[in-house]
Amino acid sequence: MRFVLASYGGRGDVEPAVVVGRELQRRGHDVCMAVPPNLIGFAASAGLEAIGYGLDSAPILDLQRKYFTCYSRTPWKLKELRSMARETEQFAADCWAAMTTSLAAAADGADVLLTGLIFEQPAANVAEALDLPLVTLHYFPCRAHGQLMPILPPPVSRMVMTVNDWAAWRGTRDDENAQRRELGLDPATAPAPRRIADRGALEIQAYDRVCFPGLAVEWAEWNETRPFVGALALESPTDADEEVAQWIAAGSPPIFFGFGSVPIGSPAETVEMIATACARLGERALVGAGGTDFASAPRFDHVKVVGQVNYATIFPMCRAVVHHGGSGTVAACLRAGVPQLILWTLPDQPFFAAQLKRLKVGAGQRFSTTTEKSLYAGLRRVLAPRYRKHARQIAPRITRPSKSASTAADLVEDFARLRARR
Numbered sequence: 001m002r003f004v005l006a007s008y009g010g011r012g013d014v015e016p017a018v019v020v021g022r023e024l025q026r027r028g029h030d031v032c033m034a035v036p037p038n039l040i041g042f043a044a045s046a047g048l049e050a051i052g053y054g055l056d057s058a059p060i061l062d063l064q065r066k067y068f069t070c071y072s073r074t075p076w077k078l079k080e081l082r083s084m085a086r087e088t089e090q091f092a093a094d095c096w097a098a099m100t101t102s103l104a105a106a107a108d109g110a111d112v113l114l115t116g117l118i119f120e121q122p123a124a125n126v127a128e129a130l131d132l133p134l135v136t137l138h139y140f141p142c143r144a145h146g147q148l149m150p151i152l153p154p155p156v157s158r159m160v161m162t163v164n165d166w167a168a169w170r171g172t173r174d175d176e177n178a179q180r181r182e183l184g185l186d187p188a189t190a191p192a193p194r195r196i197a198d199r200g201a202l203e204i205q206a207y208d209r210v211c212f213p214g215l216a217v218e219w220a221e222w223n224e225t226r227p228f229v230g231a232l233a234l235e236s237p238t239d240a241d242e243e244v245a246q247w248i249a250a251g252s253p254p255i256f257f258g259f260g261s262v263p264i265g266s267p268a269e270t271v272e273m274i275a276t277a278c279a280r281l282g283e284r285a286l287v288g289a290g291g292t293d294f295a296s297a298p299r300f301d302h303v304k305v306v307g308q309v310n311y312a313t314i315f316p317m318c319r320a321v322v323h324h325g326g327s328g329t330v331a332a333c334l335r336a337g338v339p340q341l342i343l344w345t346l347p348d349q350p351f352f353a354a355q356l357k358r359l360k361v362g363a364g365q366r367f368s369t370t371t372e373k374s375l376y377a378g379l380r381r382v383l384a385p386r387y388r389k390h391a392r393q394i395a396p397r398i399t400r401p402s403k404s405a406s407t408a409a410d411l412v413e414d415f416a417r418l419r420a421r422r
Contacts (some may be wrong), residue, residue: 001029001030001111001112001413002029002030002031002032002109002110002111003024003029003030003031003032003110003111003112003114003412003415003416004020004031004032004034004103004106004107004110004112004113004114005017005018005020005031005032005034005114005115005397006019006033006034006035006053006099006103006113006114006115006116006119006123007034007035007098007115007116007118007137008051008053008054008057008095008116008118008119009036009040009057009061009116009118010039010057010058010061010260010261010262010291011042012261012262012327012328012329013116013117013139013413014035014036014039014042014043014116014262015232015233016116016118016137016206016231016232016233016328017033017035017114017137017233018033018035018042018043018046018234018268018408018414019232019233019234019404019405019408020049020137020408021033021039021043021046021048022046022047022048022234022405023320023405023408023409024409024413025047025048027413029301029413030346031048031049032033032049032050032051032053032106032383033046033048033049033050033137034050034051034052034053034099034102034103034106035050035051035052035053036052036053036054036056036057037052037053037054037055037056038056038057038058039057040052044271045261046234047215048408051102051106052102053099053102053103054096054098054099054102055091055094055095056100056122058291059091060088060091060092060095060229061261061262062262062263063084063087063088063091064262064346065262065263065264065265065345065346065357066084067084067085067088067368068345068346068347068368069265069345069368070084072372073368073369074084076117078382081281087354090237091202092172092175093175095119096110096119096175096176096179097178097179098105098269099119099122099123099139099180100122100125100126100182100183100194103122103123103126104129104130106125106129107126107130107132108130109326110130110132111126111129111130111132111133111354111416111420112133112134112135112412112415112416112419113126113132113133113134113135114134114135114136114137114194114412115127115134115135115136115137116136117136117137117138117139117142118139120124120136120177120192120196120342121172121176121192122179122272124136124192124195124196124199124201124226124249125176125179125180125183125185126183126284127199127395128185128195128199129183129184129185130148131202133202133415133416133419134196134199134202135201135202135203135204135411135415136196136201136202136203136204137204137232137408138166138203138204138205139206139207139231139232139325139327139328140170140207140208140348140352141205141207141212141215142193143161143193143203143219143226144157144158144161144162144165144193144194145158145159145161145189145212145215145218145219146159146214146354147214147215147218148160148161148351149351149356150357150358150360151364154218158290158333161395164368165191165192165193165194165416166191168191169188169190170367171189172354175197176188177389188212190263193294193339197225200225201225202225202412203222203225203226204226204227204408204411204412205226205227205228205229206228206229206230206231206232206408207228207230207231207327207331208228208230208231208331208334208398208399209228209236210394210397210398211330211355211359212279212355213314215357215394216228219249222384227407227411229230229399229400229404229407229408229411230331230398230399230400230403230407230410231327231328231332231335231377231398231401231404232401232404233311233312233328233331233401234401234403235310235311235312235401236310237310237313238307238308238310240306240307240308240309241309241310243312244286244304244306244314245308245313245314245317246266246331247286247304248286248314248317248318249317251278251284252283252284252319253284253317253319254284254285254286254304254317254318254319255278255284255285255286255289255318255319255320255321255322256281256285256286256287256314256315256320256321256322257274257285257286257288257322258287258288258290258321258322258323258324258410259288259290259291259323259324259343259367260290260291260321260323260324260326260329261290261291262290262291262324263291263292263293264292264367266280267293267294267296267297268296268297268298271287271294271297271305272297272298272374273370273371273372274287274375275302275303276299276372276376277372277375277376278303278379279302280376281376281379281380281383281384283302283319283379284302284303284304284305285300285302286303286306286314286318287303287304287305287310288306288307288308289305289306289307289310290308295355296368298357311329311332311333311336312332312335312336312401313334314343315332315333315338316336316337316338317333317337318336318338318340319338319383319388319392320338320339320340320379320382320383321333321336321338321339321340321341321391322340322341322342322343322375322378322379323340323341323342323343324342324343324344324345324346324349324351324367325342325343325344325348325349325350325353325364326349327352330342330352330356331398332389332390333361333362334361334394334395334398335395335398335400335401337388337391337392337394338391338393339355339361339362339364339382339387340361340362340366340387340391341362341363341365341379341381341382342356342362342363343364343365343366343367343369343370343375344364344365344366345366345368346369349364350364350366351417352364353365358385360387360389360390360395361387361390361391361394362382362387362391363378363381363382365378397418399401
């Protein structure tokens, strides 16, 4: 069978689809990845054929970081916020147009089209136009449910998420209908989540149900079409793993700090803040550079800056992990049984912080307003023995990535065969 897997965003957004694509290819299927041009090399490094999907994602991810940093620090700068919002809207329109052309060509004749969460609408429209079975890959529960935030009653949570779906659709309706006309489709009459469900799509939940107690029961009517498989991760070894493991073994277990593939605004100030807070606590710090250039940051004896490391290898050796709140990093920490402190910027990240608080394995605070004092307080909190205890208790309940990949591939294969018989 031929599978086309489209995924947009940063590396963490694209990795789940790469994991599924690699497993499908291992089983002998023809697999094509559609990813941002700047991540073609990443997909190819996993041994997969890849084509460009939309525009380079690095600029828009950095713009989103700047927008939400400005929004949280200086919300009165309306002119600056409006300018960034317009730039984001134009980028989305240009990206959407580029996606339509490349994806329609790649998906023609495929057995299934799979899409990641970001920009799932254009992929859903292409699948509808080509009459292809659609699979969506969600790394957090984005469909309406009653567990958005602990402070909200479930009915209010569901209403807020439903209203947000309609608001988001109204904001992109013109661009979407332009794409639908190009594909020979009638204008959309409802948000994409409703249309995707109405077409009988398979909506794989690529996270562990233990992270959202009660969600499986709440979604009982969707059991067959919203299966939980656990988080999907490559867990690929890196050249730095052995050297980093030796550094860890030479002293006390460090606190790991990582901020994902989107560059942070002030690397030097961030390292200095980390060094000061950890010195007060008597802890060592291991800083994963990710997408940030720390070359000009100050150096400290108790702080080590490294490039990419394999989280599966390094996290179990650490006392705690401080990170940006990406779903993949959250899952890696849960598997490792270590407490977490999320320093969030983007809107979905405090959602994960709230779940960690509910599970009693971590906490969160806004990155843009974090100071040495608040970082010190947050670290003291998650380093308390009860957080380590709860993290270790949950770790055995988290699905291993190999099992998640196998289950997801089984579901995609079965879905393709079922739809082929109809």
